[in-house]
Amino acid sequence: MNCDIIITNGLIKTPGNPNPSPDDPGYVIIRDTKIFATGLMAELPAEITAAKTIDASGCLVMPGLINTHNHCAMTLFRGLADDLPLMTWLQDHIFPAEAKFVSSKMVYWCTKLAAVEMIMSGTTTVADSYFFESDVAKALKEAGIRAVAAQGVIDFPAPGVPDPADNIDNAAWYIEKWQGDDLITPAVFCHSPYTCSGETIQKGKELARSSGCHFFIHVAETKSEVEQSLKQHGVSPVQYLNQLGVLDEETVCVHCVWLDDNDIEILNKSGAGVASCSKSNMKLASGVAPLDKLVEAGIPVGLGTDGCASNNNLDMFGEITTAAKLHKVNRLDPTLLTAGTVFKMATTGGAKILGLQGKIGELVVGKLADIIIVDMQKPHLTPTYDVNSMLVYSASGSDVKTSIINGRLVMENYHLLTIDPDEVLAKVNEMAKLVRSAPSPEQSPG
């Protein structure tokens, strides 16, 4: 029996054994793109031969993490502007920087940087929402990371779409180009209910529906957004989207910080998923999403880092630990959002909202082989009594040693195999020099 990769001697985290014991090391066999078999080392079939063997002694073998919201190319703006009032940050810093520096080339290289960072910290699938999305897709494909990559649609001149009248056609062109790819799933991203007209949102969703794609939209991120929606439309952003008819199981509502009980009921009935970004919501002081209520209602929830301008890193382990702790302190209840619950959000929850349930998110025979190996022989992971606790409260992205995506080894023993990180860093640093030397808003004549 030939297979492609066999991982041996690791603690194998499966749905049936979420807290594997060091006394019972196991194996995972990968054939082509899929998980072919898992089990205990003591029961490893003798007739197995593999092109590649990875010894995972002292390591945890687990599903890769799923980042359900990112604007990958914004790595260029990491730390460009912090600690500012939201509108100053957005209008005086981020929007001008985007207008000036976002190009096809910038998106390609800065998305590659995001891919380097994500693979090195244990993410195997990312949902991206930005512009020049075909360049995003190209960069992520080359890096070997799985992605749901959504082309941005907005009612203003945008990078790559100078005339907003072209935004839907542009998205349609992009979807057609990438549909059918084994790693990249194209999608549509209408920026928000306050930057897209109702008509644009409906057209965007229509395109997504007719192409069998997912639809992403920022919703109810800030209190002022909700107030504005009430004033303009007489209803909350969630109710407004519901009235537009765009909420269904293929829609991902990003943020969902300010929801009332009625909004939660609407989301629940619609089947829409929520991508929650705790760190970004904290840093921008947007608020705390009612994740406990969403979970209780049975609404599918995934976690996301958001872009680097508002986080400022792409480590999903940071997102997991923050989600677990933020909701506890917010409601003064230490039993909320247990380690097991947030771990699921970062794996099966993410898979579900991205329409990839059944394909990724768990180490189960027949699912795609998106697997990471975490080195548990670290001082800060010693001792480990419970694997979920270790992952959520002690570990960080830098503990991820090896990564396999779609059956392909993309990082081995901390060494990237699909990208030359030095080249990527050099390219982005070159662009950052231009950003650094651009006049700051205070100095600019305007």
Place this chain on the structure above:
Amino acid sequence: MNCDIIITNGLIKTPGNPNPSPDDPGYVIIRDTKIFATGLMAELPAEITAAKTIDASGCLVMPGLINTHNHCAMTLFRGLADDLPLMTWLQDHIFPAEAKFVSSKMVYWCTKLAAVEMIMSGTTTVADSYFFESDVAKALKEAGIRAVAAQGVIDFPAPGVPDPADNIDNAAWYIEKWQGDDLITPAVFCHSPYTCSGETIQKGKELARSSGCHFFIHVAETKSEVEQSLKQHGVSPVQYLNQLGVLDEETVCVHCVWLDDNDIEILNKSGAGVASCSKSNMKLASGVAPLDKLVEAGIPVGLGTDGCASNNNLDMFGEITTAAKLHKVNRLDPTLLTAGTVFKMATTGGAKILGLQGKIGELVVGKLADIIIVDMQKPHLTPTYDVNSMLVYSASGSDVKTSIINGRLVMENYHLLTIDPDEVLAKVNEMAKLVRSAPSPEQSPG
């Protein structure tokens, strides 16, 4: 001119140049235990010779971080019990585990594990509060980390102090033993106003005063503690301590989550410092300390990890980023606790509350050489526009490459020079086996 260590080609973060540019690399010269000189490479005196040269090209050279609250030995209980109601966690898990497993030997080895973790993540000074404190001091001294180590005092039978009547004498013995050490500063830790009588607290503070030591106490950590204090003493915990006469510049009030304006005024007048532990307060759902108000009032604030049972790691970078973001979202104000402000809390703020201002916390000629070197050539730290932003919002402890404490190189290029981490991990894992096999509270006959 001979010196001991020269660090070359780094970005040198000094009070006068908090955001050093890669275009102006500099040097730091160390003689004996102190910083002898700093400057730009272009101006490096030609006549300098050093026993050891460290090339910090592409790295940030900065003051080591100061962890102002830890129970180091509790690494053994990392992740033993999470996501539980506070009293269940404490009374059914942590207290029984401490009663059963805390010994002189356990404290020594588990503190060594904490030292490994802390040095590897950039901490150069720690304030510890536990029992068997002489073993804590011995372990930290051998590891080469600077510490203010406070012997625990509590009105219950405690590890190493079976008869509470001996608690002050025991602390006095410990202080005498360690006073005058160049790395370890002994201190007194009365556990809290609800576990120590007023008399015990006053005796503890008296001992600290007469020995010229610092005094630590947990204060106002939970809402129920404040309610209990109001019921029992008619005043808040801070007011109660003030009435006992134990608040002064040599007192560190740990947590201070539930403070009213009157408490803040009392703290401010007293000169007492606050050690704030955001991650622990989040995980245990204790609440959010009013750090912005403390800063505004001019009260000295340091940051701490708390022990591993409630965090569950000792990475001060995690503490910094959490403090910055938690207070923003708590007050819905993104301008609160800027990167620069929390960086100071983790360095000069910590030094101040521990009585080490003027000695550590800044790269200044004449101060003790407690220095860390952060590798900035990492994907998640690229690009860097502002060093404080990078440290607070993007970096983690695993980016710390080299550490010097008291002029001694303790970690070089990620390799520990003072401790054998494998030996420490093996010892702690051995003890953890016993913890793992102990009957859980549900199974125990009681």
